[in-house]
Amino acid sequence: KKEQLMRPNAFSNPGKFLRGNIHTHSNLSDGALSAEEVCRRYKNNGYDFLSLTEHFLGQYDYPIADTKPFRDESFMTILGAELHSGSMENGELWHILAVGLPKDFKPSNSPEFHPIADQESGPEIAQRAVDAGAFVTIAHPEWSVMSEADATSILSAHAVEVYNHGSEVECDRGRGLHTADLLLSKGRKLSFIATDDAHFRTGNSDAFGGWVMVKSESNTPEAILEALKIGANYSSMGPDFYDLTVEDHQICIKSSPVSAMIIQGAGCRTLTELGTNLTDVTLPFRWPDDAKWLRVTLIDENGKKAWSNPIWREIS
Numbered sequence: 001k002k003e004q005l006m007r008p009n010a011f012s013n014p015g016k017f018l019r020g021n022i023h024t025h026s027n028l029s030d031g032a033l034s035a036e037e038v039c040r041r042y043k044n045n046g047y048d049f050l051s052l053t054e055h056f057l058g059q060y061d062y063p064i065a066d067t068k069p070f071r072d073e074s075f076m077t078i079l080g081a082e083l084h085s086g087s088m089e090n091g092e093l094w095h096i097l098a099v100g101l102p103k104d105f106k107p108s109n110s111p112e113f114h115p116i117a118d119q120e121s122g123p124e125i126a127q128r129a130v131d132a133g134a135f136v137t138i139a140h141p142e143w144s145v146m147s148e149a150d151a152t153s154i155l156s157a158h159a160v161e162v163y164n165h166g167s168e169v170e171c172d173r174g175r176g177l178h179t180a181d182l183l184l185s186k187g188r189k190l191s192f193i194a195t196d197d198a199h200f201r202t203g204n205s206d207a208f209g210g211w212v213m214v215k216s217e218s219n220t221p222e223a224i225l226e227a228l229k230i231g232a233n234y235s236s237m238g239p240d241f242y243d244l245t246v247e248d249h250q251i252c253i254k255s256s257p258v259s260a261m262i263i264q265g266a267g268c269r270t271l272t273e274l275g276t277n278l279t280d281v282t283l284p285f286r287w288p289d290d291a292k293w294l295r296v297t298l299i300d301e302n303g304k305k306a307w308s309n310p311i312w313r314e315i316s
Contacts, residue, residue: 004314006246013232015217017240018048018224022080022099022212023139023161023195028063029054031199038200039070039077045208048219049076051099056081058111064103078221079103082139085125087115089147094122096154097137097161097195098129100225105132123153130156135228137193141179143167151179152186158229159191162307163237165209166197174210177307184293184310185266191228191309192295194235210237231309238304244296246311251285253296255306260299265291276301287313 025031026038033041035052042050054063067077080099085108088094093115098105106128108120120128129136137159138151151160160180168174183190194210214233216223227233234241242254251271253261258278263271269288273281296308 006311006314008244008309008311009227009230009232010213010215010234010241010309011243011245013215013227013230015215015223015227017213018216018219020047020049020051020212020214020224021196021198021210022051022078022135022193023053023082023097023164023197024050024207025054025082025197025199026052026065028052028065029057029060032201035065035067036070038198039067039075041200041204041207043075047075047211049078049224051078051080053080053082053097053099055113056083056107056110057113058107059113062107064101064105066103076219076221076224078224080134081105083108083125083129084110084113085119086121088122088144088150090145091115092144094125095139095144096122096126096129097139098126098134099137099228100134100221101129102132105129122150123155126154127156130158133225135159135225137161138176138179140164140167140174140197141176143171143173145173146179148179148182151183152188157190159193161195162192162235163194163210163305164197165195165237166199166206169206169209181264181266187292189310189312191231191233192235192307193233194237194307210235213240234306234308236304236306238302239298239300239306241296241298241306241308244308244311246285246294249284249286250282252282253298254280255298256300258298258300260297262297262299263294264297265294
């Protein structure tokens with residue numbers, strides 16, 4: 001058996017990289033700024049697209065923000081929402097990120113920020129969003145103190161939010177990699193996203209800190225959603241991936257200058273290259289017999305990170 005040359009979809013998909021934030025709030029729910037102002041700030045900070053994902057609750061009249069008026073030739077918006085319904089194991093309300101929802105997505109019975117009887121469960125509303133065409137993500141699992149059983153129950157999810165800048169800045173609970181690794185080790189083929197979840201209540205402190213770089217042929221909602229659903233993206237706080245290939249004897253990583261390139265796999269397996277201004281590194285690599293996936297982290301000299309999506313072993 002021979003291991004195939006693997007170049008993840010983020011690097012093999014046609015098109016170019018587009019920078020976007022797909023988790024953010026305005027004053028249509030609990031954010032401080034108008035939808036128009038939020039879109040303006042992201043456009044002015046060099047983003048190619050944004051999804052305004054208001055809290056889909058009765059207290060805000062179940063908003064799916066109509067951001068179409070704020071699109072132009074260089075800036076795209078995608079309709080979406082942060083869905084809430086049912087109780088997690090710890091008694092907290094579910095938070096499910098759904099990007100690409102239709103404007104007429106049927107509201108859940110979710111009047112406020114706490115679970116009540118006779119609600120859809122988290123898995124049920126996530127599945128309904130996927131059925132409606134959305135790209136669905138398990139949101140901020142560390143902030144939610146989400147159990148492994150709860151994370152595992154969202155069978156329809158496309159991705160895990162591995163970095164949430166607002167949660168990191170406000171309460172030091174911004175990561176989701178532990179949850180993601182547990183799900184990968186159960187065989188769940190999920191991708192990763194990094195987001196801001198910005199509310200702009202304290203200036204820009206919770207904004208412009210985490211984003212997705214999506215490889216797409218066009219800056220349209222349809223093309224971006226299709227790329228996200230096949231994992232044609234990487235996630236970043238700063239560094240850029242340029243290329244990534246895995247063969248049966250080596251792994252090759254090309255990036256903007258970084259000080260660490262780390263390859264993680266199941267369990268405690270890692271392979272690391274440390275240095276200064278690393279941009280093009282080839283490391284000897286063979287899959288352990290029982291290994292099924294790996295992922296790559298970049299860390300720059302300022303401690304900013306970027307994460308590849310998981311790469312699954314293929315044998316011909």
